[in-house]
Amino acid sequence: MLIGNQNTCLLFLLILMVVSCSSEIEEKVPDEFDVKDSIGVVKSQLKPAELKTIVGAESISEYLPLLENKRVAVVGNQTSIVGSSFLVDTLISLGVNLTLLFSPEHGFRGNYDAGEKVKHTQDSVTGLQIFSLHGKTHKPTAKSLENVDVILFDIQDVGVRFYTYISTLHYVMEAAAENNKQVIVLDRPNPNAHYIDGPILKKEFKSFVGMHPVPVVYGMTIGEYANMINGEFWLKDSLQVDLKVIKLKNWTHDKEYILPIPPSPNLPNQLSIYLYPSLCFFEGTEVSIGRGTEYPFQVWGHPNTTCKEQSNFTFTPMSIPGKSKKPKHQNKICKGIDYRGFERDSIRKNWKLEIGPIQQAKSCVQPRKTFFVRTRFFNLLAGNDEFIKQLEEKQNEADIRKSWESDLEKFKLIRSSYLLYK
Structure with missing residues (x-):
């Protein structure tokens, strides 16, 4: 043809x-992909109409x-x-x-x-x-x-x-x-x-x-x-x-864009997409990030924790074909942290990759010596073997971030040559 x-x-x-259908979709797209995922999520108010x-x-x-x-x-x-x-x-x-x-x-x-x-x-x-x-x-x-x-x-x-x-x-x-x-x-x-x-x-x-x-x-x-x-x-x-x-039209790097369709099975909504860069590091550890639940990348937890702040929330990963057939800690009760009560917009405006969750989990999960169960994979996610050493040495967040600064500035210069949008 x-x-x-x-x-x-x-x-x-x-x-x-x-154009007609897209305009219609713009008006009807909810703040989150799945209306069922309203358990405890504080919904942001829709902003005034933009192009x-x-x-x-x-x-x-x-x-x-x-x-x-x-x-x-x-x-x-x-x-x-x-x-x-x-x-x-x-x-x-x-x-x-x-x-x-x-x-x-x-x-x-x-x-x-x-x-x-x-x-x-x-x-x-x-x-x-x-x-x-x-x-x-x-x-x-x-x-x-x-x-x-x-x-x-x-x-x-x-x-x-x-x-x-x-x-x-x-x-x-x-x-x-x-x-x-x-x-x-x-x-x-x-x-x-x-x-x-x-x-x-x-x-x-x-x-x-x-x-x-x-x-x-x-x-x-x-x-x-x-x-x-x-x-x-x-x-x-x-x-x-x-x-x-x-190219895109009517978009800038600062403009929020609510995805109309989940980009993959375990990023079901906008909150998970904003938390993904920070929580994905748990994939190289013993900690679950909610695979095998209806809220992956919006929580984290482990069956054995010692911190009081993790005792009020529990979840149990289950096999979900098409999403997570064999999730970490399958059929075990995990105690941890639930981010679904956080304002989505406040997480987006944080403007940084969060180190705190993995630092907190490492201090609470037992036994600590087996925390990084997939060391090689963790290093592939980090892109180096320095981040894992910094966490093992309990370096503070400010020092870890400072170690990134020089390379980030060099990358920003390279990136600037290829930007198509402001």
């Missing part, structure tokens, strides 16, 4: 529908001409929407010649657990083949790209180094550069774009949960980040790809 002049009217009508943010996928007239007479692959998931429609459905309705789908971690429809291997399969809705980028390989093969001219990348990111969608982006760009394919990134807002914080990754700690010398929270959209990967020659052999970013 190729794009033709006969689709001009259809495109015009579709753009009108997208609606237009995501890259909605600027159809900017990228549709680039797909004419091209064989197109889409890297996407459940967040790849245009107004109220799935991107792939929209492209098919416009006569775009889709030849392949690529799926990241959690799968093309977002129903795989964190870290779970995603299989090559066929999409039950479109009938298109889905090539997994989170299974036997993280990178498109030359063979998979034989019937592809252009790769559209449209995934909602959360702006945290160990969230693997930017690693998928890297490998897609690298494969495209090696095989002379164009990459078009349909940009989306970064909900954590308003600040920069955390240690910079050192090259000896490069992995799929951290591939580039950036801080934990880097303050860039996925389109800006793609430009930085290209401009800093971070691809293998210093390759550069034919890259185009379809």
Whole structure:
């Protein structure tokens, strides 16, 4: 199915529908994804109406001409929407010649657990083949790209180094550069774009949960980040790809953007997204961050704690297929801290990665000598082996933050060259 002049009217009508549907969505989107998740959450009042943010996928007239007479692959998931429609459905309705789908971690429809291997399969809705980028390989093969001219990348990111969608982006760009394919990134807002914080990754700690010398929270959209990967020659052999970013409209780094769809199974709402950069470090410890509950990344706890402040809240992780099949401390009562009573807006405006929770947990969880049960993984998340030493030595927060300052200032200078928005 190729794009033709006969689709001009259809495109015009579709753009009108997208604008209309998007406006309608703007009015109806709740403060949180899941209205059931109102247990103890103090809801922020909606702000006065602002100009609606237009995501890259909605600027159809900017990228549709680039797909004419091209064989197109889409890297996407459940967040790849245009107004109220799935991107792939929209492209098919416009006569775009889709030849392949690529799926990241959690799968093309977002129903795989964190870290779970995603299989090559066929999409039950479109009938298109889905090539997994989170299974036997993280990178498109030359063979998979034989019937592809252009790769559209449209995934909602959360702006945290160990969230693997930017690693998928890297490998897609690298494969495209090696095989002379164009990459078009349909940009989306970064909900954590308003600040920069955390240690910079050192090259000896490069992995799929951290591939580039950036801080934990880097303050860039996925389109800006793609430009930085290209401009800093971070691809293998210093390759550069034919890259185009379809920019956002009516968005700045300081503007809050409520995600209409959860970006992954264990980030179910905006509060979890804001807490994720700080609480994810618990993944390298004995402490649970609520996987196996309805409120992951909004709590933390452990069966054996000694601190009184952790005695008033308990939770019991259970197996939840599609979210957490084998959660830490499954079927055990964990005592800990519940952040769901915190004002979401106050957490967002804190403007920093919180060190306090892991310092507090380390002093309370018994036995302390086994606190870091996955030392290597913790160091991969941190991007160095210094952070774990600082915590073991009980350094105070001010000293830990001071150790990050010089590298953060250098990164900010690099970052400034690739910003597309104020």
